[in-house]
Amino acid sequence: MDMESTATAIGVSVPVLRFLLCFVGTIPVGFFHRFIPGGPTGKHLYAALTGALLSYLSFGFSSNLHFFVPMLVSYGSMVLYRKRCGLITFVLAMGYLIGCHVYYMSGDAWKEGGIDATGALMVITLKVISCAINYNDGLLKDEDLRESQKKNRLIKLPSLIEYVGFCLCCGSHFAGPVYEIKDYLDWTEGTGIWAKSEKGTPSPFGATLKALLQAGFCMGLYLYLSPQYPLSKFTDPTYKEWGFLKKLSYQYMAGFTARWKYYFIWSISEASIIISGLGFSGWTNLPSPVARWERAKNVDVLGVEFAKSSVELPLVWNIQVSTWLRHYVYDRLVQKGKKAGFFQLLATQTVSAVWHGLYPGYMIFFVQSALMIAGSRAIYRWQQSVNPTLKNIFMLLNFLYTLLVLNYSCVGFMVLSLHETLTAYGSVYYIGTVIPVVLIVLGNIIKPKSAKSKARKEQ
Structure with a gap:
């Protein structure tokens, strides 16, 4: 595709056109998820790799490096200091996002019809914070938790491939929506509301x-x-x-x-x-x-x-x-x-x-x-x-x-x-x-x- 002439024809910049193509590409990526072999592990790998590929095609190699900073900070805090991993992740991941906001001044680019990876980083920041807080909540007693905390808390640490798949699945980090890792794991493994029932499989x-x-x-x-x-x-x-x-x-x-x-x-x-x-x-x-x-x-x-x-x-x-x-x-x-x-x-x-x-x-x-x-x-x-x-x-x-x-x-x-x-x-x-x-x-x-x-x- 001649990106420049196509972008000019529809009245957007080349980076925006590239983003829109990848963004629409999340739909077929989501559709083929159900057909991936290899059980949950295969689906986690597919989610991680397709998410990273869409990010690369849309924003370039550096965007994926930006995304992995808060992802690794969060996972590292869950491994090393579970008792405070939620607070650590909130401060460091949000701090890194603020630093990127200041450095890239993405709001100016958005006003002028441009785009960068900061918007996707915003979604990933929310995902990694919620994951760490839910793992933190797994240490608390039931009487100290609200209903939403009981529903979303994590008792055991997700594997690294589960975690990366959660962060990048279906390109949802491009513009949301934000969802809970507990729901992502249940969906991938076919448990919870996604388990087979007499009502059948819902058609999307x-x-x-x-x-x-x-x-x-x-x-x-x-x-x-x-x-x-x-x-x-x-x-x-x-x-x-x-x-x-x-x-x-x-x-x-x-x-x-x-x-x-x-x-x-x-x-x-x-x-x-x-x-x-x-x-x-x-x-x-x-x-x-x-x-x-x-x-x-x-x-x-x-x-x-x-x-x-x-x-x-x-x-x-x-x-x-x-x-x-x-x-x-x-x-x-x-x-x-x-x-x-x-x-x-x-x-x-x-x-x-x-x-x-x-x-x-x-x-x-x-x-x-x-x-x-x-x-x-x-x-x-x-x-x-x-x-x-x-x-x-x-x-x-x-x-x-x-x-x-x-x-x-x-x-x-x-x-x-x-x-x-x-x-x-x-x-x-x-x-x-x-x-x-x-x-x-x-x-x-x-x-x-x-x-x-x-x-x-x-x-």
Whole structure:
């Protein structure tokens, strides 16, 4: 293939085209996994070798060296110091990722249509940290563990080939989803929910086709909208001349447009994990059981665009990373017998910001998201304490609030620089920062007299 002419024809750079070809190649790689001979060992070797090959073809030889640094750090800590291997891996693997973020400044490359291996390194970092923490949890007593810890803990050390296969399987390190090593081992060995049963073997083809159709639609819409809503507009002199509502609507459309790119990427990764069989998550309880494929799901498009509350967003956007943050950061910051508060939320969002990169835009966005969720919780508490008519009004307010603050906040995530972020925020009088802060303050002053405890727990 003439890479340069093909890249020019579809409007991307050669590195991006190379990445996209390898990324789509994860789908046939996932499909052939089921046919690999040699039992679990053969499948682990296939997962490791195909993952490394896709990485080499996409990013070059140096990318694989970057990936193996946190992988070997994590495995070495599990071998040498199991009692603290989770903490050691978290600090060193996250530290190495931050160093790569600083060195490569990948956010600038992504803004300009380029790409490097840092995004894949981000996924591998989460995988190796979760593996080490789960091995650490294997030393703890049942009464000291949450249900998720009991489910995912490792009693014995995975072999090196099992571990590398887990990290690189099906090219899932390109863009996720993140999954647990316990699930990977069960899938490879045909145990747990993947064991043969009277319900038969679930067919992945319908769910795979659905994911591919979604990917095609998302990419088509993104290619149509992106030339109309460039990020450069925020520093354009004509933008400054617009009125308040026009600026606010442009922020909404810029965020709306950018999200379709992520929907496309996650739909492709979902297809590759589903067709491999790893995406299977059990059967429905209907009279005629239907296979569920939620383990591969990383986004619920309609759930994001029509979220009734900001609290719902982590459940529908980058779902597997949000689950990882809950299990390995948020829950572990809550002391036994106590409830989580704003500190745990802010700390979790800060870890997420650092994981994405050290750009001011990321930091501001994730602090903003913590404020956004806290403000939405205040609305929800009032909503639960009023009569049905007023409750519907509060539900509408929470929806509109989420729509406004999300698209205001995500400008920082897109433009990255401090100047551009503050320019865009300031152009609409920081409305998406002021409103959440006001709601948080009012929520602590005007407390509902009778809020449903169950609703509070859900929030």
